[in-house]
Amino acid sequence: MDKRIVVVTGAFGSLGRAVVGRALEQGALVAQVDVSEARLGEQHADEARTLVLGGVDLADAEAARAAFARVDSHFGGLDALLNIAGGFAWQTVANGDLATWDRMFALNLRTAVSASMAALPFLEKSASGAIVNVGALGAVKAGVGMGAYAASKAGIAKLTESLAEEFKGKVTVNAVLPSIIDTPANRADMPGADFGKWVRPEDLAEAILFLASKKSRAITGALLPVTGGV
Ligand SMILES: NC(=O)c1ccc[n+]([C@@H]2O[C@H](COP(=O)([O-])OP(=O)(O)OC[C@H]3O[C@@H](n4cnc5c(N)ncnc54)[C@H](OP(=O)(O)O)[C@@H]3O)[C@@H](O)[C@H]2O)c1
Numbered sequence: 402m403d404k405r406i407v408v409v410t411g412a413f414g415s416l417g418r419a420v421v422g423r424a425l426e427q428g429a430l431v432a433q434v435d436v437s438e439a440r441l442g443e444q445h446a447d448e449a450r451t452l453v454l455g456g457v458d459l460a461d462a463e464a465a466r467a468a469f470a471r472v473d474s475h476f477g478g479l480d481a482l483l484n485i486a487g488g489f490a491w492q493t494v495a496n497g498d499l500a501t502w503d504r505m506f507a508l509n510l511r512t513a514v515s516a517s518m519a520a521l522p523f524l525e526k527s528a529s530g531a532i533v534n535v536g537a538l539g540a541v542k543a544g545v546g547m548g549a550y551a552a553s554k555a556g557i558a559k560l561t562e563s564l565a566e567e568f569k570g571k572v573t574v575n576a577v578l579p580s581i582i583d584t585p586a587n588r589a590d591m592p593g594a595d596f597g598k599w600v601r602p603e604d605l606a607e608a609i610l611f612l613a614s615k616k617s618r619a620i621t622g623a624l625l626p627v628t629g630g631v
Pocket residue numbers: 410411412413414415416417434435436437438457458459460484485486487488489507508509512535536537538578579580581582583584587
């Protein structure tokens with residue numbers, strides 16, 4: 402990842418932070434984009450290698466375009482987009498509401514489409530442009546209460562396949578499909594679980610960064626399960 406210019410969306414979340422940390426360790430120049438403002442005040446040791454953009458709602462096409470224009474003017478290009486922004490909701494259909502379906506689609510799918518649209522003009526200029534999306538293993542066979550979430554993440558899988566075909570030979574487009582990530586939120590929600598079986602964020606970060614690197618230039622349209630011991 403040495404000197405590769407990458408955008409990490411959802412950069413202030415559990416997985417986003419792990420990806421930002423590993424990307425910087427591997428020598429990348431990293432733009433951190435998130436709707437949250439929470440980590441805006443925090444400094445990174447090497448400010449020349451990271452740009453922090455908080456308060457950016459990627460579901461808003463204009464906000465996304467403005468953020469990627471800032472990345473381009475700051476770093477002078479873009480090599481990889483890591484679409485990590487997203488979230489989860491559990492709700493049965495019988496006791497559910499349409500607002501949850503709208504929220505899941507906006508959070509998981511609209512953000513990725515909007516960020517991709519804003520990034521692609523820059524990625525096409527890179528000699529080795531890449532997009533890595535985060536789908537979910539739970540979208541391959543959805544369980545009870547997983548409808549809205551799994552449908553939005555199934556959308557990520559289809560976006561990945563379709564965009565990979567659209568940009569074949571120009572920009573690679575792949576997705577990881579995690580099972581359960583070992584995050585503080587998941588530990589709080591499932592206190593009785595065996596945390597050791599879950600995917601460690603730093604391990605998932607390695608898979609994402611491989612797909613964002615030049616080493617994976619022959620891989621596009623792949624949906625890679627990253628499941629740890631689950
Ligand atoms: N955790 C798991 O077990 C698991 C399993 C499979 C897949 N995934 C996927 O992995 C990704 C990361 O998960 P995580 O556990 O790290 O989630 P997380 O800690 O909630 O981080 C997600 C980040 O994305 C931000 N975000 C939300 N909406 C946004 C928007 N419209 N524009 C820009 N940023 C936005 C969030 O900000 P706010 O906090 O302010 O909303 C948050 O900082 C997600 O796509 C998730 O669906 C997670």
